[in-house]
């Protein structure tokens with residue numbers, strides 16, 4: 112019998128609803144779920160590859176333990192006994208900071224991993240928490256935290272109602288949004304164009320989004336902050352600032368005006384590579400278009416001015432009257448787990464950075480994390496607080512972090528490394544114990560993070576499609592056992608009791624003395640579903656435990672396989688502001704002070720050649736190259752080079768070349784194309800699957816080159832700690 116099952120795709124931020132046909136325990140087809148209230152049938156090639164992931168013979172189904180330098184299969188009891196034997200003595204002898212955690216991008220897409228990963232961090236009580244955030248979006252989180260009071264209060268373009276979208280350093284045709292959940296961006300952008308709207312893309316590559324755009328401007332990598340400051344200058348100089356409805360809710364306008372007085376387009380234009388006249392036109396168009404939004408992403412974050420550039424994107428949205436306005440940049444309202452729906456304006460504590468610093472470099476903590484680029488030195492450097500054990504959660508920093516080879520060598524010096532991961536990959540090959548979770552089709556799912564970034568409000572839940580194999584553990588169950596060991600209860604603790612205890616503590620944090628009563632109302636369910644029910648019922652659309660008649664709860668969301676539509680984005684200022692002042696803080700002192708770096712850097716000449724990354728439709732960071740559906744077709748890890756650069760460097764289309772930076776080299780295949788800005792080379796990251804000791808049969812056939820291997824792990828945005836991955840100077844020469 113064939114049956115049809117529905118689930119959200121957990122592979123990227125777009126969270127598309129999928130429809131799967133299942134026969135005899137096998138998936139026979141995957142397509143977009145036409146009735147899904149959020150994605151309306153959209154699917155990309157990665158979604159269809161979920162079947163490959165489920166069936167991948169390389170996907171780990173049982174734990175691996177390293178014996179005599181080789182990974183061998185083990186029972187769950189053996190694996191946890193190994194951890195129970197080795198982890199507590201490290202904690203006892205060297206303290207909590209001796210154990211570090213590294214969280215990868217998939218942690219944000221896995222319900223149990225996200226909720227119980229946070230619990231594991233609390234149980235470990237280590238200051239050494241690292242994640243992919245400081246290789247990606249931490250600058251945006253920090254800027255939004257400073258401006259709006261919470262790091263997940265991120266305004267996103269209201270694309271379905273806008274007339275002008277300006278995209279800076281992002282490629283949403285391929286990504287379907289990043290820090291912006293917008294499935295079928297292409298369709299929505301085309302609809303905007305069909306109703307007379309315009310798409311403008313500013314990027315050092317004529318990307319897939321730029322191909323769709325009405326206008327594309329090249330920009331010098333890392334020059335975003337200069338362009339944005341020039342736009343802000345014009346808005347004030349030409350008296351184009353209009354705050355509209357937001358006027359009583361914005362503080363710091365005068366400080367911003369003062370800060371940009373000397374930064375005219377003529378001064379910043381050479382530094383960003385955009386003509387001053389175009390900077391003026393952009394400012395005027397943004398200010399005079401009734402419904403417009405400016406959106407900046409990965410290119411604006413992964414550079415030395417990441418936080419400043421992320422801040423200025425929303426400064427411009429505010430100054431042009433487009434923040435929190437329909438058709439502008441608006442704040443989603445998530446049904447569950449959204450901090451900006453709890454409390455009231457003026458009750459926020461504000462953002463404090465650097466409550467502690469990394470031991471070796473003194474890098475400040477941001478939102479409880481240290482920069483990923485500090486992890487290697489924290490392992491290598493002896494002394495009080497040295498990292499001696501590491502727990503990775505779906506994290507592959509050996510490929511995804513700058514100077515991965517250094518990090519890989521550091522892993523081998525650890526006393527203990529534990530990886531919760533479904534693959535034996537470039538990072539987990541160093542682990543002493545690997546604990547694999549279930550296939551995404553064997554686990555339930557509710558997207559915790561991305562409704563807070565979605566282009567429309569909705570609540571959707573996916574039940575498991577298949578029963579897990581006998582004895583297999585879900586990620587939250589694995590993490591619960593690690594919590595038991597880390598908190599001194601031992602590998603054989605009563606996990607039900609521990610889960611009850613942790614949930615009661617969570618409920619007490621939000622409900623105080625009413626916690627025991629709420630626990631009773633939540634019933635017997637365990638695991639992430641119980642936390643989800645709590646968050647939905649107490650959330651902005653919730654039934655408030657019976658006090659709101661038509662409010663939602665988990666049972667209601669579960670009863671709607673196509674999801675529950677909660678409506679278009681609506682204006683939320685001042686209700687969602689959690690700054691201590693209750694206002695939008697347009698000029699946080701930390702950011703105004705950091706402009707001194709910009710002034711000192713105005714005259715920096717463009718390097719001869721720099722490198723940037725590239726998002727690709729059939730790839731997402733390092734972990735999808737083992738899926739045959741995605742791996743087939745033309746080889747994609749190629750370096751794009753402008754014809755003028757190719758000619759002066761003697762590079763041939765299809766030829767091989769050596770790229771050097773920071774004293775290291777990689778060898779790549781060259782593609783000569785005028786889609787690149789002269790002086791800029793593009794290579795996707797997440798490749799380099801040629802390491803011994805992995806089990807990635809498909810990926811190792813065409814391993815590609817690891818871009819991050821040649822990036823400098825000492826270069827960071829000093830505010831957010833984000834790695835500088837974009838606009839890095841390189842040299843390039845043909846390989847003969």
Ligand code: SF4
Pocket residue numbers: 120121122123124125126127153154155156157158159286287294
């Ligand atoms: S865009 Fe593709 S990978 Fe992303 S959620 Fe949709 S189907 Fe999945």
